[in-house]
Amino acid sequence: MLVVVTYDVDTTDIAGRRRLRRVAKVCAKFGQRVQNSVFECDVSPSDYLLLKHDLFEIMDNQADSLRFYNLGSKYSNKIEHKGIQHHLPTDSVMML
Amino acid sequence: MLVVVTYDVDTTDIAGRRRLRRVAKVCAKFGQRVQNSVFECDVSPSDYLLLKHDLFEIMDNQADSLRFYNLGSKYSNKIEHKGIQHHLPTDSVMML
Numbered sequence: 001m002l003v004v005v006t007y008d009v010d011t012t013d014i015a016g017r018r019r020l021r022r023v024a025k026v027c028a029k030f031g032q033r034v035q036n037s038v039f040e041c042d043v044s045p046s047d048y049l050l051l052k053h054d055l056f057e058i059m060d061n062q063a064d065s066l067r068f069y070n071l072g073s074k075y076s077n078k079i080e081h082k083g084i085q086h087h088l089p090t091d092s093v094m095m096l
Numbered sequence: 097m098l099v100v101v102t103y104d105v106d107t108t109d110i111a112g113r114r115r116l117r118r119v120a121k122v123c124a125k126f127g128q129r130v131q132n133s134v135f136e137c138d139v140s141p142s143d144y145l146l147l148k149h150d151l152f153e154i155m156d157n158q159a160d161s162l163r164f165y166n167l168g169s170k171y172s173n174k175i176e177h178k179g180i181q182h183h184l185p186t187d188s189v190m191m192l
Contacts, residue, residue: 004165006102008131008182035104035161037133052178061179065131068176069100069165080164082148083157086104 002071003048005031005039005055010063019058023066026054033086040079098167099144101127101135101151106159115154119162122150129182136175
């Protein structure tokens with residue numbers, strides 16, 4: 001299933017900037033970055049639990065925000081893109 | 097249907113910072129901001145076309161990135177949130 005992970009990390013201090021790097025690193029283990037704070041992770045249910053566990057260990061609940069959007073396993077017609085791409089376009093994304 | 101709009105706008109110049117404000121303003125017309133560059137827009141198919149039209153008019157295709165994730169009309173079990181919230185939690189989001 002494809003899970004879109006979006007996050008806002010409070011980077012006003014050094015600890016926050018460190019959390020930001022670590023959040024991105026965890027997401028990169030499970031998927032690909034498509035925008036600065038957006039990753040697309042094609043994960044199994046168990047990997048999804050692992051992904052969330054690792055991220056929750058890092059984040060500061062009082063300062064950061066994490067959102068997960070589960071697009072399921074059939075997602076090719078659910079994603080559209082316009083503009084520059086940070087990554088190699090997956091064949092399942094409709095280019096506008 | 098709920099469409100998640102995520103964007104990266106190149107703000108290295110004044111024009112980019114202006115585009116960023118205008119992109120957010122358009123998204124706010126159609127939905128609610130949930131993170132800095134993430135909006136959730138509950139729109140009809142025709143409003144979705146309008147939303148995209150207005151955004152494409154603003155963005156710079158060579159510098160900015162827009163992604164649209166269509167979660168369909170039944171999305172309550174597709175969204176999870178952890179951490180701080182910028183907005184009033186809609187009842188359809190699972191708080192972790």
